[in-house]
Amino acid sequence: MNKTRTSIVDIAHAAGVSKSTVSLVLQGSPLVNEKTREKVNALIGDLGYVYNRGAANLRQSRSKIIGIVVNDLTNSFFAELAVGMDMMVQSAGYVQFLAHSGESVDRQREVISSMRENGIAGLILSPARGTEASDIKPLADSGIPVVLVVRNVPGAKVSTLLSDNYAGAKAAIRHLISLGHRRIAFMGGFADTAVFGERLRGYRDALAEANIPINEKFVIHSAPSRAGGVAAVERMMDFAERPTSALCLNDAVAFGVCDGLRSNNIEPGKGFGIVGFDDVIEAKTAVPALTTVSVDPQGMGQRAAQLVLKQINAGQTDPESIVTSVRLVVRQSCGAPVKQLEELA
Amino acid sequence: MNKTRTSIVDIAHAAGVSKSTVSLVLQGSPLVNEKTREKVNALIGDLGYVYNRGAANLRQSRSKIIGIVVNDLTNSFFAELAVGMDMMVQSAGYVQFLAHSGESVDRQREVISSMRENGIAGLILSPARGTEASDIKPLADSGIPVVLVVRNVPGAKVSTLLSDNYAGAKAAIRHLISLGHRRIAFMGGFADTAVFGERLRGYRDALAEANIPINEKFVIHSAPSRAGGVAAVERMMDFAERPTSALCLNDAVAFGVCDGLRSNNIEPGKGFGIVGFDDVIEAKTAVPALTTVSVDPQGMGQRAAQLVLKQINAGQTDPESIVTSVRLVVRQSCGAPVKQLEELA
DNA sequence: CTTTTAATTTGGAACGTTCCAAAAAACAAG
DNA sequence: CTTGTTTTTTGGAACGTTCCAAATTAAAAG
Incomplete structure (x- = not known):
């Protein structure tokens, strides 16, 4: 109903002080007298002022907004990643533009430019x-910290x-071998992603x-x-x-493989060993x-958020590359007794 | 590297026109001469200007930002809802603050106030x-359109x-009955949500x-x-x-029920009929x-976004309540032959 | 060449903050 | 009551846009 949002000068006027003083109160400055602070705070509540x-941001030419672009929110791995970031970002007093690119580079480009x-x-x-290095270059050049998660982009600094x-992947295959498997498949994914390449390399080397x-x-x-697993x-x-077991590109594929085996009357974990990826x-x-x-x-999302926040606070810093360690969680689908292997660095 | 972001007046200066003219170009006004438009646009590219x-927003006191708060992004139903909204919002030229409340009203309150x-x-x-009506009242009072999706909040206007x-729910139960089931359970959920209440009511009435x-x-x-399904x-x-079949509160519960039955050596869809909710x-x-x-x-997310966009463009309008229709998709888990029932209004 | 009309361009105020240098007020010491 | 110090408050410029009324330029008409 308010024609015009109440502003800092409205409360300044009501409190009989200057807008500068109100601003000081707002940023919790110790310079301001206790009594005026109280008076101002009271008015802020009464007049329903919103900062x-x-x-x-305009004045300070810096913002408290972090952009997050995720390739596929409907994949629960990425959804959890996003939730982890969300937690960290919020608790640092920032808000986030969170967008879903749906694996479309065009979409991603639009979204990034809009965020910019x-x-x-x-x-x-x-x-x-x-995604190509040129898609993120302008951002990075203008001094805005960028953190790539999960997937790398060749050439991006x-x-x-x-x-x-x-x-x-290596640990997973070693485990299957230790269970006696010799014919082990690698299922899911296409050769055009770095993730696929790395996991496949682990498979081959093991x-x-x-x-x-x-x-x-x-x-x-x-x-x-x-569906790809099926x-x-x-x-x-x-x-x-036929293989007697498989390492799957990710858990979604692994679930699909279970489904597919069942419709062929093979009991996953009994007749066939399955290991997923992501947990x-x-x-x-x-x-x-x-x-x-x-x-x-989720933890990875948090670390990513921490990293970008750190870079924001530090002004410009050199790019940092972190590889997070990973551990094999042995449950039923590979046919082994339940136990947790310790972290492998 | 730039000490200061290049602004509208920089390109105005470079092009030898006034900032007003550049502004006109930016908003695609027909008032400006074709030649100046071209000159300005060229400079915009060259100087790496970003709007x-x-x-x-400050000048116009309106923004192109839509807030979206979702209670649980890790649930794929809500993740898809978010993706639907995202699509609509982006293509309308808006961006979104998308946050995850994790079912915490406190968190939700913080997030909403930050968005505000x-x-x-x-x-x-x-x-x-x-969530209570008072959590959204201030927003609504200040003339910002609010659309509630999936769950209602009693008393919120x-x-x-x-x-x-x-x-x-009624359709689902009728279907199970038509398959000969008499002992039908309702699984999952707690009595404190409206969704639970409505679905249970459909169950009872059928x-x-x-x-x-x-x-x-x-x-x-x-x-x-x-886990709740298990x-x-x-x-x-x-x-x-024991019951011979069950309607589950949602698909997540239904999958859990399948898991639970299997570990009791009951084959879902054969020994026991299961119907989920959400698809x-x-x-x-x-x-x-x-x-x-x-x-x-996803469709629901799109409609929600359309609704809020409509209200934004229309200035203030009266609250609207839409109930989206729903249809039973018959697949294997209930033990019936595959066929699609028609939409039920 | 003047006048009228249409097409373009333009200063400057405004939006709601922050920040700075400087003023004012309060207090302490002489 | 001065003077010096410390505490508190304050105008006004700035941030990068939009918008308005008015000015300028170009085109058309006489």
Whole structure:
């Protein structure tokens, strides 16, 4: 109903002080006298004043807004990542523009440029497939800290926070080998992402280490989703010599593989060993509980937020590359007894 | 590297025109001469100018920012809801503050007040459990359109967009009855939410309609999550006379129920009929594919965004209450042949 | 070449803050 | 009562836009 929002000068007028004093009160300055502070604070409540952070941002030419762009919010791994960031960002007194690129680089470009116009202080980006260094260059050049999470972008000179995909995959394969498996597949994903490449490399190296020859047919490409997991199993059923177990690109694929096996009357975890990757929240409660490489997306989100906040506060700093460690959580789906392996650095 | 961001007056100076003219160009006004427009646009590219939307917002005292608060992003129903909103919001040229309240009203309050300080033009809220009318009153009073989605808040005089929980539950139960079930449970959820109440009411009425007496033991409360579904089954296994099927509060619970049945060696969809609610993306590909009441969260998100955008553009309008229709999607988990029932109003 | 009309351009105030240098007030010491 | 010190308060400029009324320029008409 108010024609015009009440401002700092309205309360200054009501309190019989200057707008500067009110401003001082607002920022909790120790310079102001206790009595005037009280008077002003009372008026703030009474007149229903709401602080205009936009005006402050303009004057100070810095904002308390962090941009977050996530490639796929409907994937629970990324949703949890976003939640982790959200926690950190909020508790640092910032707000976030959180957008979903849906794996579209065009969309991502639009969103980033819009965030830029709105004056973000930093950006956390979980890049869409196909993102190029040029997509983030202008931002970084203008001095806005950028942190890349989960996926890297070749050639980008910004900070990154990636999980140790190589070590995780290697640990998973070693475990399957220790259970006696020799015909081990790698399911899900396409060759165009760094994540896929690193995990596959871990798979290959672990097999080589155990002197198990690699059967290229056992690397089964498919969409990195639940449906992709089903598809991969269908493909596998045609093989003359079938694998006895599989490492999946991520948990979504692993669940799909379980589904696919069931519709072929194979009991996941009994007739076939499955290891996922990511340790999404449902991994624990699924039946069979999923053996998986735990990445702790929420924790990763928090670290990413901390990193960008640190860079914002420090002014410009050199890009930092962090690889977060990962651990294999052994549950039922690989057919092993339940126990937690210790953290592997 | 730039000490100071280049502004409208910098390019005005470079182009030898006034800042007003540049402003006109920026807003695509037809008043400006084609040649000057070109000159200005060229300079904008060359000098790497980026529009400062914050300054514009300040001057115009309206923004292009929409606040979205979601109670639980890690639940894929809400994640998809958010994605639907995101699409609509972006394509209308707005950006969004998207925050996750984690079902905490305190958190939600903080987040809303922070959004208010940052000058949102409208708010879409999927409220945390326990939200009260007073939590949104100040916003609504100051003329900012608010749209409540999925859950209602008693006493709040704002627009709402809810799905037809009652009709959906009723349709689901009728279907189970038509398949010959008589002992039907209702699993998941607690009595303190409106959604639970409405779905339960549909359950009761459908049973009453068929003259099936209601066994209060068959309403099994539990957390509205996958783990809650497992827990509900455990509870059920102790019953002397067990249900033969269940309507679950939502799909997450339904998946949990499948898990729980399997660990008791009951095959979901064969030994026990299950119907979910929401139709999340995995419902289709799960094994068995989940029979569920489809709510189309993404579509709902879009409609919510449209509604709030409409209200923003229309200035202040009266609150509007929309109930979105819902349809039963019959898949495998209830043991029926696959077919789609038509939309029920 | 003047007048009228239409097309373009332009200062400057305003939006709600912060920040600075400086003024005012309060207090203490001589 | 001065003077010096400390505490508190204060105008006014600035941030980067938009918007208005008015000025300037170009085109058309006479």
